[in-house]
Amino acid sequence: MAIISDGTTIADAGAVAASLGSIVHIKTLTASSSANLTFVDGASSVVLDNTFPIYKFELINIHPQTDTQALEVNFRDGGSAYDATKTSNCFYSYHSSANTGLAAVEHLSSFDLQQATGNQTINNNIGAGAADECLSGELWLFNPSSTTFVKHYMIKTTSYHGAEQASTLFIGGYCNVTAAIDGVKFIMASGNIDAGKIKLYGIKDS
């Protein structure tokens, strides 16, 4: 049964026709000593295709099981391996809790990638031993299903750094492939993800 108000269809065929906003929540994964958090198009209600032109991952209170480890991400471009070729750049700003002059913004070449298939570091050295230390931020992925263009991504996260710093990393890059990206995996460099959530949203364009 359709619901029609003043000639406008509000709901029909099991779906709401009226606009409910342009940020659409797709999936939330919650870590609990998890080896990885992985979003695959078509699995477990995940949508990561041409339904939306832009996807946003929100990383919320990611707490590593092992202190001072990095959080990483990689992308699947066909097959089952997360090994898309990537080129990226990274810079960061940081400030030490002791305010001892450790405050700067710098290029961080160690997390740049040059046509690499390995994981992209999101933020490093997370946690200094306390239960309240974690990472939060966001990752934007543009047109993952395009078979014409490379796939750009932008990341910004802030973490409680193991050297007692607030550390914010800015990463921009692209998967240098024209195959569709249909999976995104988040993983620690070593050890598991102890706790935290990653939420996937799609951004409507019409």
Added chain:
Amino acid sequence: MAVISNGTTVFDAGALGSGVPTGGLTHIKTLTATDDTATMVFTHGTSSVVFDGTYDSYIFKIHNIHPEQDGWFMNVDFSINGSDFDLTKLSNAFRAQQTESNSAQSLAYVTGADNANAAAVQPISFDSSNDADHAMNGELQIWQPASTTFVKHYTSRFQATGSSNFSADYYANGFINTTTAITTVKFLMAGADFDSGQISLYGVKG
């Protein structure tokens, strides 16, 4: 016909009731560039564009912009009347980059892409490539364009594939130094035209 639940109007007169949550981001308009598109222009009150005091801020999501020629900036400019694009801006710009060959990486201020109370366009993406699989993606946000009290701040971040095969993460931030309401936003390439791509305008609810 209205549907009212527990005293709350869910919808009436062909629209959702004001008490129904619809998310913080509302899609307003999408423009699509085709071959030889010189400009992409959003003007309040034209072609269903809303760009006034309806929302506290506006976000332009820009994806897979493919330029007609190599090596040009993508620019934005603003108008109070839809025809004169001569408003002074004070802004800063910086970018991080890394080449696919690892031959050059840096974080640097981009002199020449900032404005010092000049009426010039605002560059928002960097040295873009027109290789068939290259493109640029990002966003521009502008706050309270209809204010007649304050200058109009804008921030942008773009991730692009550079003309010599590099990843460029480009930031431009500043303000339009006028207390007159901004009604029009125009996107254009510094040289030649757009080849393809989309720009979507969203309103951000307060």
